[in-house]
Amino acid sequence: MFNSLAEYLLTSDPLSAGMIAILTGTGIFVGFVNTLAGMATALSYALFMAMGMPINVANGTTRVGVLAQFAVSSVVFKKSGYLDLGLGTKVGIPVALGSIAGAQAAAVLNPAVMEVAMGIMLPIMAFLLLYSQKGREGRVITPELEARSKKFGLLKFIAFVFIGAYGGFTHAGVGILIIFGSFYMLGLDILRANGIKQFAVVIYTPLALSIFIWHGQVNWPVALVYAVGNVIGAFIASKFAVKFGAKFINYAIALAVCAMSFWLIYKQF
Numbered sequence: 001m002f003n004s005l006a007e008y009l010l011t012s013d014p015l016s017a018g019m020i021a022i023l024t025g026t027g028i029f030v031g032f033v034n035t036l037a038g039m040a041t042a043l044s045y046a047l048f049m050a051m052g053m054p055i056n057v058a059n060g061t062t063r064v065g066v067l068a069q070f071a072v073s074s075v076v077f078k079k080s081g082y083l084d085l086g087l088g089t090k091v092g093i094p095v096a097l098g099s100i101a102g103a104q105a106a107a108v109l110n111p112a113v114m115e116v117a118m119g120i121m122l123p124i125m126a127f128l129l130l131y132s133q134k135g136r137e138g139r140v141i142t143p144e145l146e147a148r149s150k151k152f153g154l155l156k157f158i159a160f161v162f163i164g165a166y167g168g169f170t171h172a173g174v175g176i177l178i179i180f181g182s183f184y185m186l187g188l189d190i191l192r193a194n195g196i197k198q199f200a201v202v203i204y205t206p207l208a209l210s211i212f213i214w215h216g217q218v219n220w221p222v223a224l225v226y227a228v229g230n231v232i233g234a235f236i237a238s239k240f241a242v243k244f245g246a247k248f249i250n251y252a253i254a255l256a257v258c259a260m261s262f263w264l265i266y267k268q269f
Helices: 002-011 017-036 041-050 055-079 085-108 111-131 143-150 154-169 174-184 190-214 220-239 246-266
Strands: none
Touching: 002 017, 002 041, 017 041, 017 055, 017 220, 041 055, 055 085, 055 190, 055 220, 085 154, 085 174, 085 190, 111 246, 154 174, 154 190, 174 190
């Protein structure tokens, strides 16, 4: 069955009815999980590579849907009172600067090098995801934490530049890093940290995407169909109670990412 599915993905016209259904359905799931939690972009890479795309092209193609889904979710988070645009901009600027170097590296590196790098980095992101669940429940903003979040010094700026460099290299897991940084460095609760994640991704993704476009590494027909699903999933998730079910989904994605990282490294031998 798996061999038949793999052959279907590899040989079918991306704009056939069956492939549009697969792309849209997967896009909805990825958009939903990315908005609630994160790391589901790893599934986008797996799907696009199964369709025969080099990992560089898969990386560039997924950015179109990423931009669309997080633009939609940012609007909803803002309307719900969980997004501070000023603080989001402070986070987004260093993330965007770092993403330029990361995307350039991803665009020119040998695909095998990138696959091994992703195979090593993704389990680390999964560990951070699981670790960062501790102590989140019930955290609320206090005047002290609010004052702390407004202080955005050089060390925090540099930390978010490095997060952006990772995000430019591969989007999978960057949302977790932004949440991690916003939660621990800025003292935000999980809902507001998630809101910062949405907006920071909107700021940095156009820069990263432009580099992949420059290198001709975006499959536009697939990207646009997939983006439709991403937007639907993001809208549903952002209307959903952000905390409800996110922990369970994060664990499921962490397991999937660990399996994918093993496959990426194993296929090199």
